[in-house]
Structures are given as C-alpha cells and as structure tokens.
Amino acid sequence: MPECDNPLWPCAMTGAAAGLAGFEGMTVVIHGSSGCYYYPTTLLHAPLHGTFILENEVIFGSEDRLREVIGELTGTGNRIAVITTCVPAILGEDIQSQLAEHDVLLVDSPGFSGDVEAGYTKAISLLAPQTDAATDGVNIDGVCLIDPFFKGNLQEIRRLLGLASVPVATVFCRDALKKTRTASIYTIGTNGDFRSSVGEYLGGTLGFGTLRATFERLGTAFEESDIDPVLRELSQQEEETVRICDKFLRRFDPPTVVIFAGASYAEFAAQALDHYLDADIRFLGTRNPGGTSRYPAALVTGLTQVKTIIGQHNPDLVLGSSFERSVSGNRAFYGITPPLRGVVRLAPVPLAGVNGTLFFMEQVLNACMDKSRKVP
Amino acid sequence: MHTSRSGGCTLTGALSVTTQVLNAASIIHGPRGCAHHNFSLFHATMPDNERATLPDIVSSALGESDIVFGGEDALARSIQSVCERDVMAVFVLSTCIVATIGDDVEAVCGRNWPVPVIPVPTDGFLGGSFQDGVNNALIALADLQEPSKAGPCVNIIGEKNLEYEVEENYAEVVRLLALLGLPVGIRFVHNLSLDDVPALGAAQLNILRNPLLVPVGDHLRQRFGTPYIPSFPTGLSDTLAFINSIADACRIDGRRALGIEQALQAEVLADFADIGDTKGVFCGPVMDPESSKAAREAADALHIRVSGNPEAYPLPVHPVVGTTGIRRMLHRWRRAIHA
Numbered sequence: 001m002p003e004c005d006n007p008l009w010p011c012a013m014t015g016a017a018a019g020l021a022g023f024e025g026m027t028v029v030i031h032g033s034s035g036c037y038y039y040p041t042t043l044l045h046a047p048l049h050g051t052f053i054l055e056n057e058v059i060f061g062s063e064d065r066l067r068e069v070i071g072e073l074t075g076t077g078n079r080i081a082v083i084t085t086c087v088p089a090i091l092g093e094d095i096q097s098q099l100a101e102h103d104v105l106l107v108d109s110p111g112f113s114g115d116v117e118a119g120y121t122k123a124i125s126l127l128a129p130q131t132d133a134a135t136d137g138v139n140i141d142g143v144c145l146i147d148p149f150f151k152g153n154l155q156e157i158r159r160l161l162g163l164a165s166v167p168v169a170t171v172f173c174r175d176a177l178k179k180t181r182t183a184s185i186y187t188i189g190t191n192g193d194f195r196s197s198v199g200e201y202l203g204g205t206l207g208f209g210t211l212r213a214t215f216e217r218l219g220t221a222f223e224e225s226d227i228d229p230v231l232r233e234l235s236q237q238e239e240e241t242v243r244i245c246d247k248f249l250r251r252f253d254p255p256t257v258v259i260f261a262g263a264s265y266a267e268f269a270a271q272a273l274d275h276y277l278d279a280d281i282r283f284l285g286t287r288n289p290g291g292t293s294r295y296p297a298a299l300v301t302g303l304t305q306v307k308t309i310i311g312q313h314n315p316d317l318v319l320g321s322s323f324e325r326s327v328s329g330n331r332a333f334y335g336i337t338p339p340l341r342g343v344v345r346l347a348p349v350p351l352a353g354v355n356g357t358l359f360f361m362e363q364v365l366n367a368c369m370d371k372s373r374k375v376p
Numbered sequence: 377m378h379t380s381r382s383g384g385c386t387l388t389g390a391l392s393v394t395t396q397v398l399n400a401a402s403i404i405h406g407p408r409g410c411a412h413h414n415f416s417l418f419h420a421t422m423p424d425n426e427r428a429t430l431p432d433i434v435s436s437a438l439g440e441s442d443i444v445f446g447g448e449d450a451l452a453r454s455i456q457s458v459c460e461r462d463v464m465a466v467f468v469l470s471t472c473i474v475a476t477i478g479d480d481v482e483a484v485c486g487r488n489w490p491v492p493v494i495p496v497p498t499d500g501f502l503g504g505s506f507q508d509g510v511n512n513a514l515i516a517l518a519d520l521q522e523p524s525k526a527g528p529c530v531n532i533i534g535e536k537n538l539e540y541e542v543e544e545n546y547a548e549v550v551r552l553l554a555l556l557g558l559p560v561g562i563r564f565v566h567n568l569s570l571d572d573v574p575a576l577g578a579a580q581l582n583i584l585r586n587p588l589l590v591p592v593g594d595h596l597r598q599r600f601g602t603p604y605i606p607s608f609p610t611g612l613s614d615t616l617a618f619i620n621s622i623a624d625a626c627r628i629d630g631r632r633a634l635g636i637e638q639a640l641q642a643e644v645l646a647d648f649a650d651i652g653d654t655k656g657v658f659c660g661p662v663m664d665p666e667s668s669k670a671a672r673e674a675a676d677a678l679h680i681r682v683s684g685n686p687e688a689y690p691l692p693v694h695p696v697v698g699t700t701g702i703r704r705m706l707h708r709w710r711r712a713i714h715a
Binding site for chain 1: 385387408419435439450
C-alpha cells in the first residue's frame with residue numbers, strides 16, 4: 001500500500017464501533033489504549049467503554065484487565081461487544097475463551113485490517129442478524145453513526161414509510177438490539193456505503209428517481225400499503241426543484257463540480273446536480289471503492305490528492321468534508337462527508353428521501369449564489 | 377515514562393510538536409487510521425488556534441501483509457517519497473503496532489537520506505503517554521542543535537499547542553518578561569522554522585510551559601547549560617514569584633517589575649470588588665491542583681467563600697496563566713454570579 005498524506009477516512013475499528021454503538025442494549029468496549037479509544041468517542045458521540053491497556057498488559061497478557069472491565073459492565077442486561085485494536089489483535093490471546101462466562105461478541109477489527117466500512121460490515125456480520133417472515137414492515141439500512149445525515153435520513157424515511165402505511169421493522173444500525181433477531185425479509189437503504197445485507201434489498205432512497213422506484217417495489221411487496229401519497233409528494237417536490245433550478249439557470253451558468261464523499265453519496269450528488277442543474281461533474285473522489293459510475297471517479301485517500309484534483313479541475317463548487325473545505329479556497333462549498341468541523345449542526349438534516357434531495361439542492365444553490373454574489 | 381490509562385497517545389503529543397516545525401513533514405509509521413485520527417484532531421483544533429495551514433502528516437499506510445512480514449520497506453518508501461518534496465527535515469513517529477512487530481525504525485531513519493530524518497521515540501501507547509510524546513519530540517529536535525554562546529534572550533519551551541488559549545498564555549509571559557526588559561528568543565516549538573532552531577542553545581534562560589516538561593528542561597540544561605524556570609505562572613502570588621525567579625536567574629533587579637505587577641493585581645481585584653463577599657463552588661472540566669490553588673487564592677482575595685454547597689454560585693475554573701489569566705477567570709465568575 002503506498003504512503004498516504006493526511007489520510008481522510010477512519011479505520012476499521014472505528015467502523016465496528018459505529019455499527020455496534022447504534023444498538024440499544026449493546027455495550028461496546030474498545031480493547032486497546034486510551035489514544036485509540038478517544039477518537040471514536042469524539043467522532044461518534046456514543047457511549048463507548050475502553051480497556052485502556054498499558055505496556056505491561058501487552059507483555060504479560062491483557063486477560064486480567066479485560067475481565068476487570070467486562071466484570072464492571074455485566075449485570076445491566078446489555079450484551080457486550082469487544083472490539084480489538086491493532087496491538088491486542090496480534091497478541092494471540094484467546095479472548096473468546098478468556099471471557100467464556102460472558103456472552104461477549106468479539107469483533108476482531110484492528111485498524112490495519114481496513115477502513116471504516118470494513119469494520120462496520122464485519123461487526124454486523126458477526127452480529128448475525130436474522131430475518132423473520134412474520135415480522136411486518138421493512139428494514140431501514142445504512143443508518144450509521146459516522147454519517148452526519150443519519151438522524152435526518154432515519155426521520156425522513158420513517159415519515160415516508162408512514163405516509164405509505166408501511167411499518168418500519170429494524171433499523172440498521174439504530175434500534176433495539178433484540179430487533180436484529182427478527183428483522184423483516186425486506187430492506188430499503190439510505191446510505192449505500194453501509195449495507196447490512198439483511199433481507200431482500202428493495203432499493204435506495206437517495207434521489208427522486210431511486211426513491212420512486214423503491215416505493216413502487218414497496219407497493220408491490222406490501223399489499224396493504226398505499227404509496228400514492230409518497231408518489232404525489234415526490235412529483236410535486238420534483239416539479240418545484242426543477243422550477244427553482246431553472247430559475248437559477250436563467251441567471252447563472254451551471255456549476256463545474258468535484259465531489260469527495262463515500263461512493264453512495266457522491267453518486268447521488270453527481271446525478272442530482274447533473275440532472276437538475278446540467279452541472280459539469282468533473283470528478284468524483286470517493287472515500288471507498290464504489291461501483292461503476294458514468295462520471296470520472298477514483299478512490300481518494302489523502303489530502304494531497306484532494307488538492308491536486310481541485311487544482312486540476314478548477315471547479316466552481318466542491319462537495320466534501322471540512323478537510324476539503326480547508327483546501328477549497330474561495331470556491332462554493334457544501335459539506336456532505338464527515339468530518340464537518342467548524343459548523344454548527346443541531347437539526348436532523350437528511351440526504352435521503354424527498355426532503356433529502358430538496359435540502360441538498362437548496363444548500364448547493366445557495367452556496368453557488370452566495371459565491372456568485374461575492375465575485376466582483 | 378508516564379503510565380496512565382487515560383494519558384492519551386504519544387503520537388498525538390509528538391505531533392503537537394513536530395507539526396509546528398514549519399518546513400518539515402511528519403511520517404506516522406503505522407496503519408492509515410492512526411494518522412487519520414490525529415490529522416482529524418489537529419484539523420478540528422485549527423479554527424480555535426487560528427492556524428490557517430493544515431499539518432503535513434504522512435502515513436506509511438501499513439496493511440495486514442506489512443504487519444505479518446514487517447513494515448520497514450513501507451517506511452523506507454514513505455521517507456523516500458517525502459524527501460523528494462520541499463522539506464528541510466522529516467520526523468518519523470512509530471505506532472504501537474510497529475513497536476509490537478519489531479520494525480527497526482531507527483535503522484531505516486539512519487540510512488543516507490538527502491535531508492535529516494529524525495526518529496522520535498513514540499511507539500504509540502507502548503512509549504508512554506501524550507506528554508512523553510511531547511517531551512521525546514522536543515528532545516529529538518534539540519539533539520540536532522549544537523551549543524552556542526548565550527545571549528540576552530529567554531526561550532519558551534513546550535507550549536501546549538493544542539490548548540485553546542495558547543497564544544494568549546504566551547502573550548502573558550511575553551508581557552511579564554517585558555517588565556524585566558527581557559526579549560523572547562524562540563518558541564520551542566510553536567510555529568517555528570527549522571532555520572531558527574539553532575537559537576535554542578543561545579538563551580540565558582528557558583521557561584517551561586509546565587512542570588511535566590522538567591525532563592526536557594534538564595536535558596537542555598545538560599546539553600546547552602541553560603537554566604530553566606519549571607512553569608508558566610498560574611496565579612496571583614505565583615506570578616510575582618515568577619518575576620522574582622526570572623530576575624534572580626538573569627541576575628537583574630526585578631523590584632520595579634514587581635511593583636508594576638503588584639499594582640496591576642490590586643487594580644484587577646478592585647475591579648471585581650462587586651462579586652466579593654459571596655458564596656461560590658468551583659466547577660470546570662479541568663481542576664488540576666495548580667488551577668484550584670490559583671482560583672482559591674483569587675477567591676480569598678475577593679472574600680468569596682468557597683464551599684461544596686451546590687446551592688452556591690458555580691465558579692468556573694480553568695487553567696490560567698498570570699494576572700491576565702486570573703482577570704479572565706474573574707470575568708467568567710462575574711458572569712456566573714450575575715446569571
């Protein structure tokens with residue numbers, strides 16, 4: 001693996017914590033040093049525990065320390081997950097046997113094993129969710145604590161499912177842990193970079209076109225549902241989006257754009273800007289290896305690559321994280337990728353669903369217009 | 377070495393020093409995630425510290441096969457790549473996983489590179505705590521310098537670069553030194569060019585940010601013969617003692633400076649007489665003994681009765697430097713009392 005300048009994406013350990021800490025009834029323990037513990041704690045804003053091991057526990061074994069920490073956490077009724085960091089992962093200790101008296105979920109997800117998605121996926125696979133044909137409703141997928149839009153996405157998709165009279169089954173990963181044992185046989189997605197692979201996937205919810213297709217499939221899968229209110233709202237709001245974008249295009253040229261995000265959000269943003277604004281999508285710099293795209297796209301892992309790409313393509317608009325914002329100069333910018341430092345975010349804002357596209361387009365148009373007004 | 381379960385990572389401490397060296401790069405030899413965690417933290421603190429440029433942190437990006445077969449080749453590739461850039465030096469910081477698999481980082485750094493490649497003993501948590509990282513980075517950089525003839529300057533050693541009030545605390549020490557007619561030499565290490573580092577050995581006195589840096593102070597005294605003051609001043613009487621200590625160390629008459637500072641402190645206390653004769657309870661996320669002592673002294677001077685009674689006014693306590701720091705804390709107390 002070549003060296004990487006100012007790496008932009010968290011490690012697998014953080015991904016495992018992001019998945020498991022979203023479940024009520026799960027106590028997550030980071031088995032490693034305080035330095036490894038602090039990062040996911042500050043990023044995820046979720047209650048995490050740590051073993052905070054020291055050098056002597058690396059030399060003489062960490063069993064006693066692990067038992068001490070796990071012992072303090074038992075008795076709450078919660079299931080305990082232990083996520084190993086780099087050093088404990090290679091010590092060769094049989095942690096599962098050491099903790100045999102506790103029902104511990106051991107997630108071997110050290111930082112060197114990959115990026116955040118790898119840890120997230122592994123944690124869910126070890127959790128081994130089960131579907132139950134008797135469970136009514138549909139699972140909502142891709143709700144990950146690391147995603148700045150996870151709360152808004154969940155709220156929006158719940159709203160739309162409510163409008164369509166389709167019950168919500170299990171939310172991966174923001175639900176009661178016990179509901180992972182009785183998930184629905186159907187699933188719809190929000191952020192496709194964080195897939196649970198539970199049940200039959202009926203489609204995503206990013207963008208009006210995808211949303212329409214997914215709700216049509218829901219209408220077929222759930223005989224009691226009524227998807228017409230959702231389709232009506234979708235058509236009305238899409239019409240309004242077209243009107244507003246058209247108005248923008250009467251005064252301004254379509255923006256040239258580079259996008260830095262997870263593959264799922266990057267593709268959504270590119271398609272929306274291309275479709276409604278005739279934007280020139282010059283490059284998608286994805287944080288993770290995504291599927292094929294009709295836009296120029298490549299994996300971008302470090303900040304130097306970001307600077308080079310922005311320099312090469314000289315876009316009007318940059319979408320990304322606050323890392324990208326810091327090297328975007330005076331270009332129009334909108335944040336869709338974590339971390340988003342230096343901005344206050346209180347309200348749950350979506351990218352998924354009807355309101356997700358509306359909010360996204362509104363923010364982009366405002367950023368572009370603000371930028372245009374500042375140009376002498 | 378400090379052994380504390382909550383002491384943080386040596387990498388973060390060392391990076392808080394090495395990323396302040398302007399024309400140098402820092403390589404973290406380990407998985408990409410370690411560099412990301414720290415880069416993200418530094419990125420987050422930048423707006424608070426009014427720093428416009430991002431730190432240059434490079435990861436050797438070890439993967440599973442490097443962990444199995446060794447990561448020295450990956451480190452060498454990273455150093456080679458970084459040396460080809462416009463840098464005057466490269467710092468190499470090792471992670472805990474690299475220490476565990478036994479990579480010989482010093483040997484790789486000791487090869488014939490076109491610019492100085494400086495190994496900083498870190499080893500993640502296996503090398504100690506955040507503070508050990510700070511101390512080891514300062515010592516590693518100091519060891520590149522040669523002794524020189526002492527001049528009139530005073531150097532500032534080991535500022536807390538991630539601290540919210542780092543510039544204000546520095547300004548307070550500069551103010552106190554100015555009362556004594558003493559110029560500041562270099563800030564070792566804060567926003568420092570490598571070209572200026574040789575001035576490290578040319579000070580008549582070093583002032584450490586806090587006593588946790590005493591091993592660094594001792595090292596500098598041994599290497600350059602420079603005496604040191606172990607800490608920035610934390611309270612009213614401590615500020616006066618600080619002036620006295622510096623005057624003694626520099627063999628100058630400090631009576632005038634002392635008189636000016638005493639007058640200033642009297643003025644500050646008079647300004648806050650309106651919050652005197654009340655009851656308060658100290659609160660705050662950082663309640664180290666020095667801060668508590670400084671707060672207690674200020675409360676006593678204003679006749680504020682401090683108790684554990686939760687009904688009393690909550691008086692926020694934070695680490696303060698000098699008389700100016702106390703004045704800022706008293707503004708927060710006034711806001712709390714009048715809330």
